[in-house]
Amino acid sequence: MGRVRTKTVKKSSRQVIEKYYSKMTLDFHTNKKILEEVAIIPSKRLRNKIAGFSTHLMKRIQKGPVRGISLKLQEEERERRMDFVPDESAIRTDRIEVDKETIDLLASLGMSELPGIFLKEEQAPVAAMPYPAAAAGRGGFGGGARSRHSLFSVAAALTAPALLESPSEQQFCNA
Incomplete structure (x- = not known):
């Protein structure tokens, strides 16, 4: 079950990442040792919480910018994206x-x-299926009574003369 992270843990994690981003990694144990060196944290339990949240934030930073953390790398990347003008319009x-x-x-x-x-x-229209897709297999919502109804619709679709391919098949169904 998840734990509630206090403001202290979040704030200190963000500050540590901003100052020591180059040293921080995606590994909890490494981050824990880095925190032990660079910060004065009163208890082991609080240090572990900060290291855990810092690791979580580092993983999020890898995916994209994170709110509340101002890294020079992120700012440069954002400026580079804003200044980029494509050679040819997408539209x-x-x-x-x-x-x-x-x-x-x-x-x-x-x-x-x-x-x-x-x-x-114009492209040729796609041929219709001879029976409803809902009755083709698993999936969808429900079963039971609904599956009985879908069987009736399959039987009706299979016996409909308009969907049969040859006149001999139509005679077979009408007999």
């Missing part, structure tokens, strides 16, 4: 492919003459 508006419905919508709004809008080539 290209010179050629936009849209479907027939979108072109009809633009025409109804009186915007059919926008530059760079082209009709997207």
Whole structure:
């Protein structure tokens, strides 16, 4: 079960990381020894708590910036990201492919003459499954009575003449 970390533990962990970030690691035992050297902590129990939270924060810092900790490395990284300007925009508006419905919508709004809008080539529709996906296997919510209903829907779907492939299969189901 998790423990409540006091303000003292959190504040001192953040201060130690800011000052001694280069010495701190992702290992609790190493951080505990570093804390013993660089800080005066009144009890062993408090030292271990601070070392544990410091290790936790170091792991979070590896993933990204952490609120409440101002590291020069983080600030430089943030400034570098802010100053970065891409060579080419991610949004290209010179050629936009849209479907027939979108072109009809633009025409109804009186915007059919926008530059760079082209009709997207239609792809063949995906064939429908002969029975509902819910009855195909495990998963979903519930079972019991619901599974009985899904069996009926599978039977209805399998006997529907529109879904059968050949006339001989249709005769077989109608017999």
